[in-house]
Amino acid sequence: MAYNCAVLIKQVPDTKRVTGQAMNDDGTVNRSALPAIFNPEDLNALELALQIKDKFGGKVTVLTMGLPAAAEILRDSLFRGADETILITDRRCAASDTLATSYILSCAVKKIIDYDIVLCGRQAIDGDTAQVGPQLAEKLGITQITYIEELIDLSDKSITVRRNIGNGFQQVKSALPVLLTVTGEANEPRVAAAKKMMKYKNARTPIEVEQKIKAENPNADEADIKELIEHKYSELEEKGLLIKQCDLDFIGADLNWCGRSGSPTKVHRIQSVVLAAKESKDVEPNEKAISDMIHELIEDKTIA
Amino acid sequence: MIDVNKKGEVWVFAEQHNGQIEDTPIELMSKARHLADALGVKLACTLLGDNVSGLATKLIHYGADKVYLAEHPLLGNYQTNSYAKVIFGLIHKYEPQIVLYGATIAGRDLAPRIASAVKAGLTADCTDLQIGNHQPGKNGQMHENLLFQIRPAFGGNIIATIINYERWPQMATVREGVMPPPEPDVNRKGETITESVQLSQQDLPLEILQEHKRPKKIDLKAARIIVAGGAGVGSKDNFKLIWDLANCLGAAPAATRAAVDLGFIDHDHQVGQTGTTVRPSLYIAVGISGAIQHQAGMSQSQKIIAINNDSDAPIFNVAHYRIVGDLNVVVPKMIKAIKEKV
Numbered sequence: 001m002a003y004n005c006a007v008l009i010k011q012v013p014d015t016k017r018v019t020g021q022a023m024n025d026d027g028t029v030n031r032s033a034l035p036a037i038f039n040p041e042d043l044n045a046l047e048l049a050l051q052i053k054d055k056f057g058g059k060v061t062v063l064t065m066g067l068p069a070a071a072e073i074l075r076d077s078l079f080r081g082a083d084e085t086i087l088i089t090d091r092r093c094a095a096s097d098t099l100a101t102s103y104i105l106s107c108a109v110k111k112i113i114d115y116d117i118v119l120c121g122r123q124a125i126d127g128d129t130a131q132v133g134p135q136l137a138e139k140l141g142i143t144q145i146t147y148i149e150e151l152i153d154l155s156d157k158s159i160t161v162r163r164n165i166g167n168g169f170q171q172v173k174s175a176l177p178v179l180l181t182v183t184g185e186a187n188e189p190r191v192a193a194a195k196k197m198m199k200y201k202n203a204r205t206p207i208e209v210e211q212k213i214k215a216e217n218p219n220a221d222e223a224d225i226k227e228l229i230e231h232k233y234s235e236l237e238e239k240g241l242l243i244k245q246c247d248l249d250f251i252g253a254d255l256n257w258c259g260r261s262g263s264p265t266k267v268h269r270i271q272s273v274v275l276a277a278k279e280s281k282d283v284e285p286n287e288k289a290i291s292d293m294i295h296e297l298i299e300d301k302t303i304a
Numbered sequence: 305m306i307d308v309n310k311k312g313e314v315w316v317f318a319e320q321h322n323g324q325i326e327d328t329p330i331e332l333m334s335k336a337r338h339l340a341d342a343l344g345v346k347l348a349c350t351l352l353g354d355n356v357s358g359l360a361t362k363l364i365h366y367g368a369d370k371v372y373l374a375e376h377p378l379l380g381n382y383q384t385n386s387y388a389k390v391i392f393g394l395i396h397k398y399e400p401q402i403v404l405y406g407a408t409i410a411g412r413d414l415a416p417r418i419a420s421a422v423k424a425g426l427t428a429d430c431t432d433l434q435i436g437n438h439q440p441g442k443n444g445q446m447h448e449n450l451l452f453q454i455r456p457a458f459g460g461n462i463i464a465t466i467i468n469y470e471r472w473p474q475m476a477t478v479r480e481g482v483m484p485p486p487e488p489d490v491n492r493k494g495e496t497i498t499e500s501v502q503l504s505q506q507d508l509p510l511e512i513l514q515e516h517k518r519p520k521k522i523d524l525k526a527a528r529i530i531v532a533g534g535a536g537v538g539s540k541d542n543f544k545l546i547w548d549l550a551n552c553l554g555a556a557p558a559a560t561r562a563a564v565d566l567g568f569i570d571h572d573h574q575v576g577q578t579g580t581t582v583r584p585s586l587y588i589a590v591g592i593s594g595a596i597q598h599q600a601g602m603s604q605s606q607k608i609i610a611i612n613n614d615s616d617a618p619i620f621n622v623a624h625y626r627i628v629g630d631l632n633v634v635v636p637k638m639i640k641a642i643k644e645k646v
Binding site: 013015016097098099102125126127128129130131132133134135136137138139143144145146147160164165166167168169170171172173174175263264265266267268269270271272273279280281282283284285286287290291293294295297298302303304 | 305384385388408409410412413414415416417419420421423424425426427428429436438440450452453456457458459460461462463464465466467468469470471509510511512513514515516517518519520528529553554577585586596597606607609620623624625626627628629630633634637638640641642644645646
C-alpha cells in the first residue's frame with residue numbers, strides 16, 4: 001500500500017562554515033554574510049520520505065515556513081524527487097519561537113496535506129533546539145518518534161524504526177499516523193536528478209513571479225502588471241510549475257498564536273562570542289622548550 | 305499555560321532509567337538549588353517510574369526540598385506520551401515557576417511535547433541559568449526575578465539570553481556536562497509527596513521491540529587530563545600518537561567531530577557541541593584547528609596546550625601553551641619529557 005509523506009524543511013544560514021569573510025573585525029560573526037542552505041538533517045528527512053515513496057508508492061509533499069527566498073530549497077526538493085512543495089510566507093510569522101512555529105506549521109499541515117507520516121530533520125543548525133518536531137506532533141495529536149537512525153519496516157498501518165537513545169539504540173513500533181525526526185545517520189541524501197532539474201528549474205512561487213514582472217516592467221501601470229502576473233501564473237500552473245504559496249489567513253491560523261504575540265520566549269540579550277586570547281605563551285617545538293613546559297606543569301601540579 | 309506565579313517552586317525533572325538517575329539532572333541540582341534560594345522558594349524534583357521511591361532520598365541528599373513521586377507499572381519504561389501526561393498534570397496542579405530538564409535524548413524528546421501541551425515557552429540546551437530583571441523597551445513594565453536562560457546559538461557563534469515573562473512556567477533543558485554536580489549531603493531532610501497516577505495502555509503508543517544499551521567506552525567528564533586529536537593527526541594509524549601521549553599521562557584520549565567522522569576513534573571520545581562538554585585540569589589539543597563547535601566543549605579547561613602546524617589556527621586563541629610545529633615531532637618529544645620526569 002502507498003503512504004503519503006509530509007516533509008517539513010527549513011532554510012538556514014550555514015553556521016558550520018564560518019569563514020574569514022563572514023567574520024567582523026571584532027571577531028564576531030556577520031550572519032548576513034553566511035550562505036543560506038537546506039538544513040542538513042531536513043535533507044535526511046526528505047531522503048527517508050523519498051525512499052518510502054520509491055518502495056511503497058504515495059506522495060511526498062514538502063512544506064517550509066520562511067522568507068520568499070526559501071523557494072530555493074523547495075525547488076531543490078523538486079529536483080530530488082518531491083511531488084509537491086508549499087511555501088508558508090507571511091510577515092506576521094516573523095519573531096516566531098518554536099512554539100509559534102509549530103502552531104503555524106500544524107495549521108498548514110492540517111489544512112493542506114493528507115498524510116500518513118510527517119518527517120522533520122532532528123534539528124536545524126541555526127538554533128539546534130530539536131523542539132519543533134515534538135511540538136508539532138503534539139499539536140497534530142499524533143505519536144512522535146525522535147532521533148530516527150533507520151526505517152526497519154512499514155506495513156499495513158504500522159511503522160518500525162530504530163532510534164538513537166544516546167548510549168545505544170531502541171527499536172520501536174507504532175501505529176500510523178506518526179511524526180518522525182530524522183538524524184544525519186539515517187541515510188545518504190540523494191543528489192538532484194538531471195531530468196527533474198530540467199523539468200523544475202523554472203518552478204516559481206507567486207511572489208517570485210510578481211517580483212520579476214515588476215522589476216522587468218518598471219513603467220507599466222498597475223492593471224497591466226496585474227494582467228502579466230495572472231498570465232504567468234496560469235502558464236506556470238498549466239505546466240505544474242507554480243509552487244503553492246500560502247499566508248496565515250489561508251491556513252486559518254489564529255494570529256494570537258503566531259509571530260511575536262504567539263511566542264512566550266523572548267530574547268533578553270545577544271552576545272557575540274569573541275574568541276578570547278588568554279594569558280598564553282609560545283613554546284618552541286624543540287626538546288628543551290617542551291621539557292621546560294612539562295616541568296612547569298608538574299610544578300604547578302597540573303600533571304601529577 | 306499557567307499564570308505568572310512568583311510563589312511557584314523550582315522543579316527539576318529527575319530522569320531515571322532502570323532505577324538509575326541520569327547524570328544531567330544531578331548536575332542541574334546545585335544550580336537549581338541556587339535559583340530556588342535566590343527566589344526564596346522550594347526546590348522540588350519530579351520522579352516518575354515504577355518502584356523508584358528509593359531514589360527520592362538520593363534527590364533530597366542532592367538538594368531537593370521535595371520530591372513529587374509518581375509511580376505506576378506503565379511508567380516503568382520512558383515513553384513520551386505517558387511521561388508528558390503525568391508532568392502536564394503536575395504542572396497544572398502545583399504551578400511551578402521554573403521547570404528544568406536535562407538536555408538528554410529523553411529530555412529533548414519530552415520537554416517540547418510538554419511545552420506544546422502547556423502552551424508555555426521552552427529554551428533548549430542551556431549552558432547557564434541566572435535570575436535577573438527585564439524591561440521590554442524603555443517604558444515597558446519591569447519584570448523582576450525572571451529566569452535567564454543562557455545558551456549558545458547560531459552554531460555557537462553567539463550566546464543568547466532568553467526570557468519568558470508572560471506564559472509560565474519558565475522551562476529549559478540544560479546541556480549535559482556544563483554544571484558541576486553537587487556533593488550529596490546525607491543528613492539533608494526533605495519531603496516525598498506521592499502522587500496518584502491514572503494511565504492506560506493508550507498512553508503508551510509505542511511498542512518497544514528491543515533496546516540495546518552499551519556502557520560508554522570512556523567517561524571524558526571524569527578525566528583530569530584529556531589528550532584530543534583532530535583531523536590534522538592524519539590517519540587512524542597515526543592516532544596511536546594520541547593514545548601513547550594519553551597513556552603516559554594517565555589521561556583520556558579524545559577527538560574532534562572531524563576525527564570521529566574520519567573513523568580515527570569512536571564517537572564516545574568526541575568533545576564538542578555534538579559530543580561531550582569537558583572541563584579538565586589539562587587539555588592537550590593535537591592537530592585540532594579549533595572550530596567553534598569544538599571550543600564549545602573544551603574552552604572551560606583550566607589549562608590548554610595546542611599543537612598545530614598552522615600558526616593561524618583558532619585553537620591558539622584559547623590556548624595557554626602554543627606550540628606551532630609538526631605534531632609528529634612535538635608529541636614524541638612530549639612523551640619523552642614526561643617519561644623522564646614523572
